[in-house]
Amino acid sequence: MVIKDYTGAKIGMWLFLFTEIILFGGMFLLYSVYRSTHPHEFHEAAEGLNVITGIINTIVLLTSSLTMAVSISATQKGHKKISIIFLTLTILLGLAFLTNKYFEWGYKFRHGIYPDSPGLLKEGSGEVLFYGLYFVMTGLHGLHVLAGVLLLSIMLPPVINGKINSMAYVKLENSGLYWHLVDIIWIFIFPLFYLIT
Amino acid sequence: MKIITYSTYVMVWLGLLALTALSVTGAGIAPGALAALLPLLIAAIKALLVLAFFMHLKYEGWAIKIMLGGTVVTLAIIIGFTFIDTSFR
16 A cells, blocks of 8 residues: 555554453453353353343444444545444444443442442352453453544544545554454453353 | 455354354253353354454465464463363362
């Protein structure tokens, strides 16, 4: 492409994504060890999570990856209006995910389940571990979704005013790579927390 | 530079939705160990679809693919070797 170092910029983003994989990978490591030592408690504790909410969030993020990919292809093809619409849709879907999380966590808090809550500590250590991992992992993931929403919002003006266009789109492509990774992390979080009942 | 078509993206998305449905029903009806393993395997396939098409990896050069492979292998070693320890405590 025409910009100074398109390939270098893209590789740079991939390198960052590798650090994210190791970051969340470390937490998946904790999950796998503690699940292997408390299989029954994890199974029981997972019953407290709402599968439907998890499925809806999964669909929301998968669709947001679609809209993100379409937005980038549209920019590459010079279809500016489509790019703007689909980038906006991606941002809205990200916000929808966060709204869902807000209600999901709120429900748990109202039922006395939050890190270090007396209700939780009353239960066995397995349940404490499960919910500790649940809040930290979905919490950190949620922060990543929020960061992604902000990043994509920052990309919107240059797409609108044409600074990002079919000859110079690596910023948008890299933002998309970040967004897809956040989706991939959720793709693994979903079965591990919601489908082990 | 390969521009992926909108319809390819939609096909991938439909595949992802189908795999999600499979994962949910499989977790519900599969026996014992398979119920734990199946959703994870499906998650890996979904991740590969997102990587290959949405993240364009199918059309990238070997450098990024090898680096990604190295990252995944590193994570597998981290988790695998931990289990070699914790399994025998």
